[in-house]
Amino acid sequence: MSKITIAIDGFSSTGKSTVAKQIAKELGYVYVDSGAMYRAITFYAMQNGFIDNNHFNIDGLVSKLQNVRVSFKFNEALGFAEVYLGNVNIEKEIRTLEVSSFVSKVATISEVRELLVQQQQKLGQNTGVVMDGRDIGTVVFPNAELKIFMTASAETRAKRRYDELIERGDKVVYEDVLRNVQERDYMDSNRKDSPLIKADDAIEIDNSNLTLQEQFEKVLQLVKITLEDCE
Template structure:
């Protein structure tokens, strides 16, 4: 039988990453951060000096991407390994974001990554973090969660995160960026951000991380009690 997949979809800042890491650790399952894949393809193409205008070459790189997502222990961020090297810090830089934007517009790369994401399914199971995990990548998943929060709350969380790092940020600017991104994600032609028809909807605006985690664990127990 195919190992089970738990899909956690939702907008940026809703708490998906933290929730997925907690679930993967609790269950002992594998982890997929789908949002990081385009950044990783961009990094790999840059490292191997692949021409970004050569769509098929970049797609071939994406199809065989050597990547692993390792959940950290409680309170620690997950680690991302590219070709055996920890690239967790480099992954979130502005430079890597620009590389990601170059490869994300290539249809052949999007198709290659669709299959690459499905290849992450291994025993005993997979926790998949993204925006279209339940609607496009794993539509047969027995548990799909759509985790959201108000744009205002997500902006506040991001503001605190950046301030704690010592960055100079403006809350109103962050809010507008989040609202604009939400609009783009929900209105895009391919894989728009939306909950699957059978997804469990959770609004985390007024919930703590542990409350969300316990709610999802209840859903996990209901569906996987036999295992």
């Protein structure tokens, strides 16, 4: 059976990563969380004093980009690949609300996007791949056989994110999470370089009222149809 490229784009907290992991596991494909790569660069920028609430030293960050190495290592116990910055596992650190508050700003930098797009395209060469993000179907894999665009209301997405952070033990307020979701939506959709838009040939899925299982089954059905068409 031929292998295909599956591009899953959409707004933050729409469950892109969850369903992408499920589909990749079901098919035995490579899974790449492109958003985690931008979070890793953001974490690097925070750790090295390039960005905080008062300033963003873009030139300083860009000058160090070639020294930044982001990679994924599969964790058999967890069943998915974790993110590494250099040799350090930063999977937990990049999922905080603080990183979320800066990641869309970092993602607007053309040099950052150029570097990560190159890495993402290499990860998807000569293999079946499921990749989720903001510009996978429009920039990274414009010729992907299956493109999906995930969406849900901002309130629904904020509640999901809030519950996830609370379960992790983070101390957050729902209103702050909602504000972060809305701000990221605006920045992701209005940046000049590779803005978040639905590809013309992408299939839109509003999962506001779907369970995780219903979402998985809906996407899996689209995958099966695409695979049949590619035979």
